[in-house]
Amino acid sequence: MTEEPRPTLEAVAARAGVSRATVSRVVNGDPGVREVLAEKVRRVVDELGYVPNRAARSLVTRRHDAVAVVIAEPETRVFADPFFALQLRGISKELTAHDIxxxxxxxEGRDDHERVGRYLAGGHVDGALVFSLHLDDPLPGIIRRAGVPTVFGGRPGWPQAEGGGPDAPYVDCDNRGGARDAVRHLVGLGRRRIAHITGALDQTSAVDRLDGYRDALPDVDPALIAEGDFTPAGGERAMRELLDRTPQLDAVFAANDLTASGALRVLRERGRRVPDDVAVVGFDDMLPVAEQTEPPLTTVRQDIEEMGRLMAGMLLQGRAGQERGTGAEGEAESGAGPAGVVLPTSLVRRASA
Amino acid sequence: MTEEPRPTLEAVAARAGVSRATVSRVVNGDPGVREVLAEKVRRVVDELGYVPNRAARSLVTRRHDAVAVVIAEPETRVFADPFFALQLRGISKELTAHDIxxxxxxxEGRDDHERVGRYLAGGHVDGALVFSLHLDDPLPGIIRRAGVPTVFGGRPGWPQAEGGGPDAPYVDCDNRGGARDAVRHLVGLGRRRIAHITGALDQTSAVDRLDGYRDALPDVDPALIAEGDFTPAGGERAMRELLDRTPQLDAVFAANDLTASGALRVLRERGRRVPDDVAVVGFDDMLPVAEQTEPPLTTVRQDIEEMGRLMAGMLLQGRAGQERGTGAEGEAESGAGPAGVVLPTSLVRRASA
Structure with missing residues (x-):
């Protein structure tokens, strides 16, 4: 394939009507530029797809032998939710196998994402693996401006202009299909009032699982849907809401296993037997959580560690391709390469449904 | 204070009897140098206290605004042991407050430590915080050669030549005093056969806690001491060993709370009532672990998050000092500065002793 010439610093300066020094300061995150000017420069950087020089140089020389992982959650959440440890395990194994x-x-939170962007743009890593994005997060735009090859964990949900769109390379599981299977399983058990506790609805995984639930129950009563946030506390809160609103519910599909563990606690508290009175299905098959709930959890399995391994592998393949001069990353960016890899899910039956 | 001139690349080359290019290759971790030559160069680097140029430059310009954390454990352990999450929480809060x-x-393990050294030496960070060192770990020497300011978590236990010694800056808690208090508490309860499950004895914290146990029980029967490794599984193994060897024991001091949780499981399995038959004391006061054991754990409290905060603070103070030209890090390296900060511990009484 032919590659378009990379837009230059000069081109950005000319189009934005500012000096090269101003562009350079904005790109490097220097705070000493008026916000109205900085915003204009960032818009032109996005329009032209400008990649800062320092990062471009590192793309060519490839001598850092390091890959950044950015999880768009506060560190407290990173260490509290075993999902991230599992995905990091897959990433770590793959990178270590290549001595990277x-x-x-x-x-600590979203306020720190500009600083993450400066580090990524600073020529310290050869690429980035980014996961747990939220819809209104500035991170995709920040990462695009940083100019490092990136693979996302989970389908990005923001518009193309923000650095994502249909061609941003990502790894995900079949959230919608898995959710559909879970609800159909509950229907097959004869359940008639099947509730859903969603995940954080500013994440595509939560939206896709809600869509799968609706696929299986097109005429569902909206009172059977309560919003959670992928945490046990969110599951407890939503389960209480649902029982208060629809006491006659006979099943719950929870957006992930942690949510289900919270829901199970509330059902026990309220004297509902699981699965006799209320059947419960989770999502993830996160161990040991899914085996240690009371009763053990029927859930939709996704291979989280494998997804981490694949993300790292996709980044390294792009990398290797560019070293051989085949421009694999250019392909992904220009839309010619395969953008998303979506892994299948499977239902794991335990005692809860 | 006056600072000695930094030894140069030339000085290292001359003393080692090799070319400058060879020194540069060794310092940058290039594998294309015969091991006998590389070893000689590393010895001279250590003798002269040579700091590679690239790192030296970053010390002066200080423009990365980034600090590395290195935990000398495989990532699986980092995510399984809440100790590390707590220490990282303190570090993260302090660094974020300074926008670093x-x-x-x-x-994945010790084999990767040379690569960590290359990253540290590559000019990507302004300093390093290093914890969970083991006695035969090459990491201290690797880090010294990387030439970045470093603060250790836990008293380093290796000889001066390896980059540590009495003047390496560190933060620790009073492991020996805390252990002594724990055992004296058990003595005060009238216990006569007090066993100890140690931590990993290639770590100074485990050795210091064993010394504290011996301080309180100078004539103890060695059969009452069993080696653990700071994990619940290690605690289970050691507890079984102790019960087989000395069934009449009436108390256990475990080197940390995770070890104690494993010991409690085995005591329950063997039908021993806690604290009636066997009193148990842990170390850390790690929450929620220490509150959720059956029964809740009497333990020695150390403020793990605060230790992390202090480590980061010491590094940043050195950094600020150097920016003002006062050479704070030089002080620490030359032995004029305060090396270790040791925090007090306190006994927290719950139900187990």
């Missing part, structure tokens, strides 16, 4: 350093960039 | 990026370098 895993650099985990931790943050 | 926390860069966690994960590894």
């Amino acid at each position: 350093q895993l650099v985990l960039l931790l943050t | 990026q926390l860069v966690l370098l994960l590894t």
